[in-house]
Amino acid sequence: MEQAGSGEGKAEKDGPVHVLTASPSAVGPAWGRLVEKLADAGFTVHKLWEQADADTFFANDGDQIKAVVPGHEGVNGEMMDRLPNLEIIANFGVGYDAIDVNAAKDRGIRVTNTPDVLSDDVADLALALMLDVSRRLTLADRYVREGKWEEGNFPIQRKVSGKKVGILGLGRIGQAIASRASAFHMKVAYHGRHEKSGVPYEYHSSLVDLAKACDFLVIACPGGASTRHLVNKEVLEALGPKGCLVNIARGSVVVESELVKALAEGRLGSAGLDVFEDEPRVPEELRKMDNVVLQPHIGSATFETREDMADLVVRNLTAHFSGKELPTPVA
C-alpha cells in the first residue's frame, strides 16, 4: 500500500484508489507513473496484481475501495459487488467496452475514460501500419537483420500515397487518421451508423461497399456489443486479395477466425493488427505470416501519451472527490 505524504486535505477525504490489473498487458512502466501520480495527488493505491490472493484482498479491504482504475480488462458487475463503497471507475484508456457501464449506472457508480489525449498516437500507429503492411517494411527490416540483403534485393511492393482508405468509425481517432491520410494524397471514405455533416469525406451506408471501394480498411470504431463482428467474411472478401485491413480499435470488431483464414487463403491481401479478440493471445498462424504486422496493443503506448492519460485519470478522480464536474465522463 502506498500512502501519500502531503495531500492538501484530499487524503483524509478520499478512500484508497484501487488500481486494478488482472492481465499482464496492463502492468508495465505506464502503471508505475500512474501509481506515482495517484499517490502524489493524495490517494492511497492498492495494486491488485501484487496481492497474494485476490479473494482475501476483497474480503478484507474491499469496503475501503472508493475508486477503481482499470486497464483493458475492465470491471464487471461481480467486482462492483465486491467493492460496496465504490463511487467511480476511472478508465485508463478511451475504449471502455470492458466496463459494464449499465451495472455501474445501476449502482450509481460514475465512469470516466481518457479521450482526445491519445487520438494522435493511435492515428499515428494506424498510418504506420498502413505504410508498413503495404510496403512490407517490418518484413524488410527482418530481411536486413537476417543478412538476406547481401543475397539479393528486397522484392518491390505496393505504393501507399494516392490510394483509397476507408475508415470504419469517423470519431476523434477516425478523423485524425483521415487528416493524416489526406497528407498522403489518399482519398478518404468512411462508414458509421450515421453520415457526419461537415466532413469532406465520402460516406458509405454499407460497410461491404466501403470495403469494395477501398484499398485500405481502417477500423477506428469503439468496441462493445454494437460493433461486434462487423468485419466479417463478406467484408474481408470485399476488401479482397489486394486489400489491407488495419485494426487499431478492438479485436471484437473482427471475426478473427475468418480473418486468419482469409489471409492464409489469399482472399484478403494483408493486415496490420494492434488488437486481437483474446489479448495477449495471438493466433499462431498470424505469427508466421509475412503479409501481416502484429503489435501488442500499443496504440497509445508512448511515454508522452501515457503521462497525459495518467494525468487525466487523476483529474477525473480529483474532480469527483472534490465534488466538482467530471472532465471526461461516459456515465
Added chain:
Amino acid sequence: MAKPDVLVLAKNIPLILDELPQFCTLHKLYEETDKDAFIAANKEKIQAIVTSYNVGAKADLISSLPNLKIICCFGVGVDAIDLGKAKELGIPVTNTPGVLTEDTADTALALLLTTLRKACAADRFVRSKSWSKNDFPLATSLSVGGKKAGIVGLGDIGKAVAKRIEAFGSTICYQGPREKPEVPYKYFPTVEALAKEVDFLVLTCPGGAATFHIVNRPVLDALGPNGFVINVARGSVVDEKELVQALVEKRIAGAGLDVFESEPKVPEELLSMDNVVLFPHIGSATIETRSNMARLMMDNLRAHFDGKPLLTQVQ
C-alpha cells in the same frame, strides 16, 4: 534503319526487356562473364547506356565508348555516374525525378513512425510470444507529434516529407545550400545548427561530394541523446562509423535508415538494436513507381533517338 545499340548495366529494371527491343538492340553487360572483353569487342556500336542509381557508370567505361551519345539513369540519384566525365565528353545524362517523390517521402515517414514507435521491435515481440508473459517495454516509445523535424535538403522529396510530417502535428525546419523564401519553414544555414534545434533529422538531400559526411560527430552531438536520424538520401551523407558509435553509446536516441555507406552491407552493431529500423534501400521500390520510372527513362531514351528534347536531363 538499324536499331541503335544500347548497353544495359543494371538488371531488374522493369519493362525495358519487353519494350526497349522494339526500338533498340540491347546488350546486357551484367550477363557477360568477361565484361572487359565484351566492351572491347562492341565499343564502337554502343550509342547509349541504360543504368540505375546504384550501378551508375564510371569514367573509364564512359571514356571507352567512342560513339556514346546518352546515359539514361533509372532512379533520381546520379552520384554513382561520373557526371564530370560525361560533361567533358558532351554526353547528356537523364534521370527519373518526380515520379518517385511520393514513395520516397512515404518511406521517410514510415521510418520515422516505426523508429519512434518501435513498431518493428513490437512485431518481433509478438511473434516471439513474449507478449503473453510481459508488457511491451515502452519507456522509449515516443510520440511523433508535437516535435520539431529538421529536413536536410528541401527539394521535391524534402517538401513532400515536410507536408506529411506536418499532418502528424510536428513543425518543420530545414537546411540546404540556399534559403527558400517560398516555404513557411525556418531555415538554418548549417546542419549542426539545425540538429541543435530539432528532435529528428530527416535526410532528403542528394548524395555526392557536396553532401559527403555532412552528418558527422558534431552534428550528432548537437542532435543529442533524445534525437533521431532518419536517412532516405544516401549512405554517404552520414559518417556511418560515428553514427554507429553514437547509437552504441546512446548519445542519440535512435535511427531509421534506408541507405548505408556500403550497401548491401549494414554495420553489425545495428542488427540487434531495437531503437533502429533498417530497410534495404527500398525508397522507391513499389510496382507503381518502378514502372513509372522505367517509362520516364524510356521516354528520355526514345526522345534522344527521335531527335526530340530530353524530358528530364540532369543539369
